[in-house]
Amino acid sequence: MTDTRLIHTVGVRALEWLWSHREGFRLEPDVDPEVGFLERLKPVGELALICKVLFREGVAGARQADLARRLLDHAWRETLDGGAHLVLAQRIEPISPIPFEVYLPFRELGHSRPEIERAAVLNHRTDSWSAFEMTPTRRLGLSAFQRRFGLSPRPPEADALAGTWLARTPEPWTVEGHIAYDITHAVFHLTDWGEHPDGLPPNIAGYLADWLPVWLDDWLDLRRWDLLGELLVVDACLPRPTLDERAWTAFAAAQQADGAMPALRSMPEGDPDQVFDVVYHPTLVAAFASALATSRALSELAQAAAS
Amino acid sequence: MEQSGTSPLLPGTVQDLAAGVVSALRGGDHAPPVVRTVADDGADRLLLAAVRVTGADLLLPNVLLRTAPHETELALFRRALEAFPPRADSAPAIRWSHWAMIRTLRRLEPPGPGRRGDTPPEPDASRLDAAPWQVLTRQLAVLAALAVPGEECAVTRAARRRPVDVSRGFVRAVRRRDWQQAAGAGRWLMLLDGVPTTLGLEAGLDFVELMGGTDPRVALQVQAARSIRAGVFV
Structure with missing residues (x-):
């Protein structure tokens, strides 16, 4: 099994990078409406979801939990202007689920913006929201978010799950990059982003236990660190995580001295904002995978000590 | 060789x-x-x-x-x-x-x-048991001629002990477009119990033939696998 310190260190360094580059999470209020203001909300939503897990997970360590909380507060106060930008986005595209999706983790940590909540409740009542065309995996995520918000999911999560690629446990040799991301995100939604690993139905957990080692092997050799990191999150959500030593060692070695994780092969060069846009996601994923895997490794150690 | x-x-x-x-x-x-x-x-x-x-x-x-x-x-x-x-x-x-x-x-x-x-x-096959699944599958594919129904040897027994690992090796070989290895692994899998049904082996072999079957050595392994499955010989 992989050295827990190695796994833990990846997360420590990733969070330090995210904190020192927090200004990179920026919106463009003056963007051409045809380009889409809501597009730039996506990184903020991912930051919030993952930092919430890091903050709640506890195993990340005091310094990391503190950084995760400060990152969240920064994103709420500075990037989203206390949620005002989410309200603006909702007014630009009233039917879009994005403001609600970005809002949810902040709300779960105590932030509040009643306009977004009223819009979510209203949208939830409309047939349009449940008919809104999106990929089945994202639909599963939206149903899960409705449940977390306290609404009765439309469609129910079990129905939404049935439409995903993963639920049908198809031929594992057909998996390519896009399918792999559908797999990882279906797992994120089923487990509330790693908070409830037991949310994985047993047949899906068994399917992943059989085939995840192949996909880890594959994307490790292709040095696709962003996807490898997401697959390591999936591993940490399984009933018996492998904490694959070869994958974790290479993943740690790919991380830069300042904590940044390249998305693919090596670090890009150029304009700092553009570099940020490429590497913020794999770096967030590195912090996420590290926290969950550290947690699982420590609980396995505790169980071994108790038995 | x-x-x-x-x-x-x-x-x-x-x-x-x-x-x-x-x-x-x-x-x-x-x-x-x-x-x-x-x-x-x-x-x-x-x-x-x-x-x-x-x-x-x-x-x-x-x-x-x-x-x-x-x-x-x-x-x-x-x-x-x-x-x-x-x-x-x-x-x-x-x-x-x-x-x-x-x-x-x-x-x-x-x-x-x-x-x-x-x-x-029999020659020595003891290394197969300790081999990682990637190496096991590569070795078995090289030794696909040993995958014959009704014949036992140390290599067959090593393969029987690890059906999930050989299945993983098949997926790996397909993903890497190593059709020769995939076909050889697929032939072994036809002989093993405990292969996960989610593998989709038969469609997988058809895929290997479609993508790599112009090489007669690949076609040989795919056809051997089909013949083993059809059980025409027993």
Whole structure:
């Protein structure tokens, strides 16, 4: 099994990078409406979801939990202007689920913006929201978010799950990059982003236990660190995580001295904002995978000590 | 295989032999593969080497379809065995391939004065148990000629102990477009219990044939797998 310190260190360094580059999470209020203001909300939503897990997970360590909380507060106060930008986005595209999706983790940590909540409740009542065309995996995520918000999911999560690629446990040799991301995100939604690993139905957990080692092997050799990191999150959500030593060692070695994780092969060069846009996601994923895997490794150690 | 550097013509001859085996397995051509390649028994060293590289699979149609091999073919098979014995430092894969040829010969040879005794002791296969699944599958694919129904050996037993690992190796080989390895692993999987049903092996073999089947060596393994599955021989 992989050295827990190695796994833990990846997360420590990733969070330090995210904190020192927090200004990179920026919106463009003056963007051409045809380009889409809501597009730039996506990184903020991912930051919030993952930092919430890091903050709640506890195993990340005091310094990391503190950084995760400060990152969240920064994103709420500075990037989203206390949620005002989410309200603006909702007014630009009233039917879009994005403001609600970005809002949810902040709300779960105590932030509040009643306009977004009223819009979510209203949208939830409309047939349009449940008919809104999106990929089945994202639909599963939206149903899960409705449940977390306290609404009765439309469609129910079990129905939404049935439409995903993963639920049908198809031929594992057909998996390519896009399918792999559908797999990882279906797992994120089923487990509330790693908070409830037991949310994985047993047949899906068994399917992943059989085939995840192949996909880890594959994307490790292709040095696709962003996807490898997401697959390591999936591993940490399984009933018996492998904490694959070869994958974790290479993943740690790919991380830069300042904590940044390249998305693919090596670090890009150029304009700092553009570099940020490429590497913020794999770096967030590195912090996420590290926290969950550290947690699982420590609980396995505790169980071994108790038995 | 260590003898394969003898001639630039060797790969082509090996492919010709493989194409002949495929044809015979499909039942579309009953002429023995070697006889199709050379009209007389004046086989040169190139052909002997190609027979040695093809190994026991040259006579796979006879084993699976329970037919007697053509005399010329059998003689050539025997000569190839004698011409390329394993050396003291040969890799286990070479030893196993040689051993598989002897086993096939013993199975198909008519009883009588020409018969030369029992199958020799098995080479060592102990490394397979400790091999990571990637290495296990690569090795098994090289030794796919040992994947024959009703025949047991240490390699077969090692494969039987790890059906999920071999399944993973099949997926890995397909993903990496190593059709030869995928086809060989697929042939093994047809013999194993405990292969996850989610693998989708039959469609997977069709995919391997679609993508890599223009290579007769790939087609040979796919066809062998299908014949094993169909169970025409039992």
